[in-house]
Amino acid sequence: MATLIAPSNHSPQEDAEALRKAFEGWGTDEKTVIVILGHRTVYQRQQIRRVYEEIFQEDLVKRLESEIKGDFEKAVYRWILEPADRDAVLANVAIKNGKNYNVIVEIATILSPEELLAVRRAYLNRYKHSLEEDVAAHTSGHLRQLLVGLVTSYRYVGDEINPKLAQTEAEILHDAVKEKKGSYEETIRVLTTRSRTQLVATFNCYREIHGTSISKKLVDEGSDEFQRALYTAIRGIKDPIKYYEKVVRNAIKKVGTDEDALTRVVVSRAEKDLKIISEVYYKRNSVLLEHAIAKETSGDYKKFLLTLLGKED
Amino acid sequence: MATLIAPSNHSPQEDAEALRKAFEGWGTDEKTVIVILGHRTVYQRQQIRRVYEEIFQEDLVKRLESEIKGDFEKAVYRWILEPADRDAVLANVAIKNGKNYNVIVEIATILSPEELLAVRRAYLNRYKHSLEEDVAAHTSGHLRQLLVGLVTSYRYVGDEINPKLAQTEAEILHDAVKEKKGSYEETIRVLTTRSRTQLVATFNCYREIHGTSISKKLVDEGSDEFQRALYTAIRGIKDPIKYYEKVVRNAIKKVGTDEDALTRVVVSRAEKDLKIISEVYYKRNSVLLEHAIAKETSGDYKKFLLTLLGKED
Structure with a gap:
């Protein structure tokens, strides 16, 4: 479920003109940028870009880059792209x-x-x-x-799974990932080629056999880049929602806040499943995601993120 | 340039009915199968399959499999697929x-x-x-x-090349492929990710630096599967026409003939560049490809291949 709130009908021409007006004169009217772009679907945003270029003979994305700054600019830039x-x-x-x-x-x-x-x-x-x-x-x-x-993967998408394979490959993962014995070749093969459904079955087998989730305690301070990438891959395949909740949680928790990660999740998921991520976040942290974000961010950047979360004033 | 000769207008319905008639009664009328399917483009063949199924409620491909045999069947089967x-x-x-x-x-x-x-x-x-x-x-x-x-590669298709990279990577290939020193990791990276244009530039650099083509004497009796695959990759990227000419030449030269390879090249390239492959074959061997094939094959299989070569009586 998305958090984005967008009107079902909008006029790309009016939007383009309002944006142009917001750029003109001394300073930029950021509020208009937020109110318009923060309430448009991916299709509507592409329409605005096209119409804006037709009317004003300039690239809206480039103009935005020159008008706004910092984390706000980064977020708007990422948001406006397909x-x-x-x-x-x-x-x-x-x-x-x-x-x-x-x-x-x-x-x-x-x-x-x-x-x-x-x-x-x-x-x-x-x-x-x-x-x-x-x-x-x-x-x-x-x-x-x-x-x-x-x-480079182009995985099979479908429900067919091979339960026997799930068992064998759960052990391949166990040996390499937990016991750290043998080569990683087979682990890489399994994670990069099997379908998501098959891999979830494999992770379930793993839990049944070993009584613990495969992603549990997989990395620590001493882990290298490869091990961290392996861990991310397993978590991304296993449960994207939980994965994103943790990315957001870590981004907010970090001293100084990890704005790049926060922006990435909000912008990438606002039209997809940010509502569910936000619910999972609340269950895990007993704090509303919008409150946590509001506390760690400020200014137009904050307003823009909250707008994408469907939570602006 | 293709060798296939196909009418610009044909009736899929008449073709389907003629094929059905060829299957009926005692034995199969192979000549009709060859005359029709051996003179239809990929689009026309798919139309025939569709119309045949509509009229007769059976899969033309399956019916063909049960009607004809051996190398002829294999060739027709491969040919009729998209x-x-x-x-x-x-x-x-x-x-x-x-x-x-x-x-x-x-x-x-x-x-x-x-x-x-x-x-x-x-x-x-x-x-x-x-x-x-x-x-x-x-x-x-x-x-x-x-x-x-x-x-899994999805290479850049375009003319942009990086000449400096071509030089560096020519040396990477030289070290691994000719000197057999160091790891093959980098060689695999170069061959699997660079664009064809970039790789051709790299192979040209190789020749300039080392005075010999990279594909020269790359494999011998003692080569393993990996080395043979590497060799095939280099030749396929370097010059597809020359590559196919050699596949056909070896298939014909082989004691007993390698029908699978011969069929593969004829069927795969008849609508693309078999004419050029055939010209290169003639230059290299001073024998017309159709004569060489006619000498090594027989019966309906021979007739079918020659039809695809545009050389039936």
Whole structure:
């Protein structure tokens, strides 16, 4: 369930004109930007971009970049892009920063196979490189194998599972992930090629055999990048909602707040399942997500996030 | 350039009825099967399948399988499928046989990125597994890394190349492939992620630096499966026409003839570039391809292949 509140009918032309007016004169009228863009679906936003360019002969995205600043700008920028294009940008930033590979794992494990394909297509269009090409060029060893395997996967989507395989592969995961014995090759194969349904069956087998969840105590202070990526992959496949709740929780909890992570989850999920993530957050933390966010953010950035959460005044 | 000769207008209904008539009574009228199906484009063949099923309430492909036999049946069966579906079948047979991985390398390196994607989609539909899932489950080590990397690739298609990268990566290939020193990891990365244009530039650099083609003397009697797959990948990327010419040449030269390989090339390329392959074959062997094939094959199988070559009487 989405949190975004958008009118069923809107006039792209009126929106474009109101935005243009908000940019004109001294300073920017941020409120208008928030009120309009924070209440439009992905389709409506693309219409506004198109009409804006037609009327004013300039790129709305570029204009926004020059008008607003900081976390607010980042959030609006990510929001106005089409989802596949946004994820391509997020992936590229993660590759360049060279340490936030969990963003890549998140995209690769949580999106549907067709959505992931759309991201790869958008990435090619933007950067004239393939996503896997850039991932592979910046990593090595098991980390490369895992990440490239994840971003290039095109998994079977369907209910057919093989229970025997789930048992065998639960043990493969156990040996490598918990016992840390043997090679990671087989673990990478299982996690990068099996369908989500099959993997969930495998994780359930794991719990039945070993009495504990596979994602429990998988990483600690001493874990390396590969192990953290493995952990993210398992959690992203196992339960996307719980995964996102934890990303938001950690982002808020962090000293200084991790705005990038917070923005990413709100912007990526506001039209999808942010309502459910927010409910799970409340159950886990006994604090409403909007209150927690309001406490840790400020200004237009705060207003914009709360608008996407469907909670502005 | 294609070799297939097909009428620009045909009646799918008349074709379906003529085929049905060819199946009826004692024995099958193979000549009609060849005359009709051997002269229809992929689109026309799919129309015939659809209309045949509508009129006679049976699957034309299944009926054909029960009517004809041997290499002829295999060739007609492969021919009547849509290209992506055919390649999915070829890949699956190769995985099951467990030793003809060059078919998989061929599909993954010669098809365009979108065509390869269509094969992966067709594979999923047919087998309820992903192509990479089955490849990975049947292989290990470097062979797995190479094959999975190739079949999951979605390469940049465009003219932009990075000449400096071509030089660096020519040396990476040289060290691993010729000197056999260091790990194959980087070689696999380069071959599975770079665009075809970039790789051709890299191979050209290789030749300039080392005075010899990268594919020269790459494999010998002692080469293992991985090295053979690597060799096939390099040749498929480097020059598909020359690659196919050699596949056909070896298939014909082989004691007893390799009908599977011969059928694969004729059926896969008859609507694409079989004319050029055939010209290159003639230059290389001073024998017309149709004569060479006619000498090594017989009966309906021979007639069918020659029809696809545009050379029946």
